[in-house]
Amino acid sequence: MSQSVPELNKIAANKLGIIFKLIDRNDNSRWLLFAHASCEELLELTSHSARSNLILFKNLVHPEDRESYEQSLIDSAANLQPWIWEGRVITKSGKLKWLQGATRPIVQANGDIFWNGLLIDITERKASEEALLLSEGKFSIAFRHSPDCISITTFKEGRYLEVNDNFLDLSGYLREEVIGHTVTEINAWVNPEERIKMQQILLEQGAVHNLECQFRKKCGEVVAALLSAELVNINGESSVLAVVTDITERKAAEALTRVAAERDRLLYEIALKIRRSLDLNEILNTTVAEVRQFLQADRVFISYFDENGHARAVAESVDPNFNSILGWVTDDMAFREVKEIFGGNSIRVINDTTPIKKSPFLAEYYHRCQVKAGVGVPIMLGEKLFGLLIANQCSAPREWQQFEIDLIDQLGIQVAIAIQQSSLFQQVQTLNTNLERQVEERTIQLQQKMQELQELNRIKDVVLHTVSHDLRTSVQGTIMVFKNLLGSPGEKLTISRSIVERMIQGNERQLCMINSLLESNSTEVQGVVIQRNFVQLNTLLPAILIDLEPLLAQNQATLTNMVNSDLPLVMADPTQLQRVLETLFTTTLKHNPPGLNLTLKATVEHQTIRCTLEDDGVGMSQLECDRLFDLYVRDPQSRCSTGTGLKLHLCRQIITAHGGQIGVTSRPNRGTTFWFTLPLATIERQGI
Numbered sequence: 001m002s003q004s005v006p007e008l009n010k011i012a013a014n015k016l017g018i019i020f021k022l023i024d025r026n027d028n029s030r031w032l033l034f035a036h037a038s039c040e041e042l043l044e045l046t047s048h049s050a051r052s053n054l055i056l057f058k059n060l061v062h063p064e065d066r067e068s069y070e071q072s073l074i075d076s077a078a079n080l081q082p083w084i085w086e087g088r089v090i091t092k093s094g095k096l097k098w099l100q101g102a103t104r105p106i107v108q109a110n111g112d113i114f115w116n117g118l119l120i121d122i123t124e125r126k127a128s129e130e131a132l133l134l135s136e137g138k139f140s141i142a143f144r145h146s147p148d149c150i151s152i153t154t155f156k157e158g159r160y161l162e163v164n165d166n167f168l169d170l171s172g173y174l175r176e177e178v179i180g181h182t183v184t185e186i187n188a189w190v191n192p193e194e195r196i197k198m199q200q201i202l203l204e205q206g207a208v209h210n211l212e213c214q215f216r217k218k219c220g221e222v223v224a225a226l227l228s229a230e231l232v233n234i235n236g237e238s239s240v241l242a243v244v245t246d247i248t249e250r251k252a253a254e255a256l257t258r259v260a261a262e263r264d265r266l267l268y269e270i271a272l273k274i275r276r277s278l279d280l281n282e283i284l285n286t287t288v289a290e291v292r293q294f295l296q297a298d299r300v301f302i303s304y305f306d307e308n309g310h311a312r313a314v315a316e317s318v319d320p321n322f323n324s325i326l327g328w329v330t331d332d333m334a335f336r337e338v339k340e341i342f343g344g345n346s347i348r349v350i351n352d353t354t355p356i357k358k359s360p361f362l363a364e365y366y367h368r369c370q371v372k373a374g375v376g377v378p379i380m381l382g383e384k385l386f387g388l389l390i391a392n393q394c395s396a397p398r399e400w401q402q403f404e405i406d407l408i409d410q411l412g413i414q415v416a417i418a419i420q421q422s423s424l425f426q427q428v429q430t431l432n433t434n435l436e437r438q439v440e441e442r443t444i445q446l447q448q449k450m451q452e453l454q455e456l457n458r459i460k461d462v463v464l465h466t467v468s469h470d471l472r473t474s475v476q477g478t479i480m481v482f483k484n485l486l487g488s489p490g491e492k493l494t495i496s497r498s499i500v501e502r503m504i505q506g507n508e509r510q511l512c513m514i515n516s517l518l519e520s521n522s523t524e525v526q527g528v529v530i531q532r533n534f535v536q537l538n539t540l541l542p543a544i545l546i547d548l549e550p551l552l553a554q555n556q557a558t559l560t561n562m563v564n565s566d567l568p569l570v571m572a573d574p575t576q577l578q579r580v581l582e583t584l585f586t587t588t589l590k591h592n593p594p595g596l597n598l599t600l601k602a603t604v605e606h607q608t609i610r611c612t613l614e615d616d617g618v619g620m621s622q623l624e625c626d627r628l629f630d631l632y633v634r635d636p637q638s639r640c641s642t643g644t645g646l647k648l649h650l651c652r653q654i655i656t657a658h659g660g661q662i663g664v665t666s667r668p669n670r671g672t673t674f675w676f677t678l679p680l681a682t683i684e685r686q687g688i
Contacts, residue, residue: 017120018042022103024077024113030054042099042121044091062088062096077113080105086122098126149225149244154237155199158183161239170246172218190214190222202231202240215244224251256403263407266294270414280422284315287415291391292317295404298394299369301325302379302415304387309335311387322370322394334361339385342378347409349375352397373398375405377412381420389415478503528650528657530573534681537602537609538565540574544581551586556594563602563611569681570609576654577678580662583647584613584674592617608660608677616671625664651676 065087076083103117301316309332376390666672
């Protein structure tokens, strides 16, 4: 006893309990010899009260548990077996507590029986056990009656420990075909990597929520499911409690929704392209490409029947592994057969071409295009069959779905709209083109008339200026001379030679100016008439320079001829070319003071001969350079008179008629350089 009491004291210190010592004497009396002080806290009885009156404890025992209490003591004493009892007590304050008593009877030499024991509070444990029983009951009900499939498997092997009825209903297995077998043995997982993923998540997080997986039924059918699972410990082994929700129908509905949305998107985009684009080829090629991608077909094409009834594919999208239909043209017999097949704007659907009866045309078509299945709709423009929109499956027969057939049918209508729109656009475009061409032609005519009127006005101004200014000056001078002569006394008049010479010179200038006017007008209307011959420029110059010697001498000018003797030939009119050179020399000498230095050069540049006449005279402004060869009324202060301007304008017409260009560069007080170019003689220009 001395050894057991300290041990019981330790227990009492850790748990709310009562250490007691009880004795049954030979006279059948029972006495409580010792009770720990915790008796008051546990039973609301003082230790003294309990020792003095043991019946007080018996009265605290719950009425339903008193019999078991008394009987357990009797049995323990009779059999000398350990006493273990659990029961309820009700304290003075009305609290219900669960107690557990434990002791072993020890028989003394005199026949008395001692019990050294411990009475502890197990109220909390009993509450937990009751809650657990309640929870287990609820779990059992939920497990059996859940609309989802519930299973318990070992974590490592995946061996089934328990499944509910819905699991059996969905999988198609009997209970004995599942329990004790692994998921691998019944081939439950379609994708084993999904099970590995579930195990990884369970190890990391302890639970899995709504993991999409696929499971295989006993019949082989695949089920789409949402898996939620949790790691549980069953009999010391790590197990998986899994709940599987069948979402096969939901996934199918989602797939149909996606397909419908994709179909609507495709129809919308094609309709949008039709509204935005007027390029029929682009619309047709886009249509067949996107339809083939949507249907996952091997070929989609659009055919067109021409006015002779010949059919040809105008747009196609085809898998590279199969033949293209582009370039195949059918005869009018095929058109009649196709018209009969698609009569009444009907849709033709063939899931398997093998068993159907085939005409020679269809047999050739199926063989040539490797068609195993197909669906086609007519493209109608009003009541006229324009063509066909067809989808082919070439790899294997295919069960066409209704939404696919509906898509082809609706696209046939959209393509017909696109064709009608394109036809209207082409008509409008043709009309616009014709109108634009007519407007352009009329505009060109008006511009030509305007240019002609402007040229007439320009010539008129030059003529009027020449007549009113240059010619009138000469005429007035002549009249003045005659009036002076008439004012001389006597019947006879004496005219000096110098006067006659000046009058002749004045009239010659007038005649020259009139001739220049007439020639300028003639060349403007009819062009310059030139007689082309082979000309060596260095052989032409000596005669021209001899004729110019008096003029050079008169103006005390010095000429340096730097024209080489080995220049190539040009095709030119020598007479007209001489006129150009004489005009340039005359203009240069006339509008510069005496003592001028002139340099004549000729070089070959870019298949032309470039001739230049340079002087060191007074020069001219850029504005004068720009207008020097134009036909216009000259300013009185201008370097050139109108007569000289006529000759320079004629020079440009002559050089232009030869296929060359003419111009002048100058700066005031820096001299002037006249230049012109002539194309070299070639075989084409020689006419050989």
